[in-house]
Amino acid sequence: MNPSPSLSPVPAERPAGARLLAITSGKGGVGKTLLSANLAAALARQGERVLVIDADLGLANLDVVLNLQPRTTLHEVFTGEATLEEAVVDAPGGFQVLLAGSGLIEYSRLTPPVREQLAQLIDTVRPRYDRVLIDTGAGLSDIVLYAVSLADEVLVIATPEPTALADAYATVKVLALQQGRTRPMLVVNQTQRRGEGQHVAVQFQLVLDRFVRRPDGETVTLQPLGDIPLDPTVRQAVQKRQLLVLTYPGSDAARAIDDIATRLRNMAGLQSGR
Numbered sequence: 433m434n435p436s437p438s439l440s441p442v443p444a445e446r447p448a449g450a451r452l453l454a455i456t457s458g459k460g461g462v463g464k465t466l467l468s469a470n471l472a473a474a475l476a477r478q479g480e481r482v483l484v485i486d487a488d489l490g491l492a493n494l495d496v497v498l499n500l501q502p503r504t505t506l507h508e509v510f511t512g513e514a515t516l517e518e519a520v521v522d523a524p525g526g527f528q529v530l531l532a533g534s535g536l537i538e539y540s541r542l543t544p545p546v547r548e549q550l551a552q553l554i555d556t557v558r559p560r561y562d563r564v565l566i567d568t569g570a571g572l573s574d575i576v577l578y579a580v581s582l583a584d585e586v587l588v589i590a591t592p593e594p595t596a597l598a599d600a601y602a603t604v605k606v607l608a609l610q611q612g613r614t615r616p617m618l619v620v621n622q623t624q625r626r627g628e629g630q631h632v633a634v635q636f637q638l639v640l641d642r643f644v645r646r647p648d649g650e651t652v653t654l655q656p657l658g659d660i661p662l663d664p665t666v667r668q669a670v671q672k673r674q675l676l677v678l679t680y681p682g683s684d685a686a687r688a689i690d691d692i693a694t695r696l697r698n699m700a701g702l703q704s705g706r
């Protein structure tokens with residue numbers, strides 16, 4: 433299962449400490465930040481010490497979703513104006529966050545200092561938590577791919593829309609070829625009928641079986657974690673800048689995210705995670 437060393441910038445063996453999960457999608461606006469924040473709260477409720485890193489470094493909006501107005505962000509940590517401890521913020525929901533700045537052109541590309549700082553950041557936070565979620569930006573920029581490469585596991589989020597699926601497929605393909613990842617997790621968001629998520633996962637897997645191999649021939653197998661229905665409470669919670677799982681805990685979408693948290697926890701230890 434482990435990729436050959438030449439394929440991956442990350443070590444095949446997971447170091448001790450937190451499990452790192454990158455949440456990515458290819459397409460923008462499909463629910464990465466919604467899932468990162470609410471999954472963190474669901475995992476925290478199940479007893480985990482969780483940190484969410486906003487790795488959408490130039491266009492951050494985890495702060496908006498959580499209604500936090502950080503004085504200190506990762507930008508200040510990276511420039512040496514603040515310590516990491518100063519930038520870690522308690523979020524409603526019982527987890528912690530490292531927020532990013534917005535409108536900062538220096539994070540549109542992966543420069544050697546940003547690469548170095550992100551890697552160092554991961555090494556520092558890993559021993560302090562059970563789980564670190566990395567909320568990435570959209571697209572397949574070098575900065576997104578690098579943020580994903582730092583994680584032990586990757587969760588790809590798609591919606592049933594053909595464009596979102598095409599982008600999720602492209603993401604999984606690039607991650608297989610570039611990072612040797614053969615076990616990406618999948619969440620289908622904004623489903624509109626029962627069974628739609630499962631149907632999407634089956635079709636997605638068929639396309640992967642036909643067209644995607646890691647360079648050493650290994651096939652790619654999706655790990656479906658569940659679906660989140662299209663649910664008006666999601667938008668209502670975002671409008672109020674509150675967490676869905678706290679404000680509407682009985683809603684279909686919140687319950688779906690709870691189930692995803694449980695499945696993720698049950699998966700721990702059962703697979704290499706890559």
Ligand SMILES: Nc1ncnc2c1ncn2[C@@H]1O[C@H](COP(=O)(O)OP(=O)(O)OP(=O)(O)O)[C@@H](O)[C@H]1O
Nearest residue numbers: 460461462463464465466570622661662663666670
């Ligand atoms: N299950 C859902 N039901 C209803 N609306 C949803 C659902 N999931 C997401 N949305 C809507 O989509 C919006 C965008 O979600 P979110 O910000 O999490 O996407 P993103 O993938 O992080 O976007 P970006 O690529 O810009 O970072 C939400 O604010 C919400 O209004």
Ligand SMILES: [Mg+2]
Nearest residue numbers: 464465488493
């Ligand atoms: Mg986002």
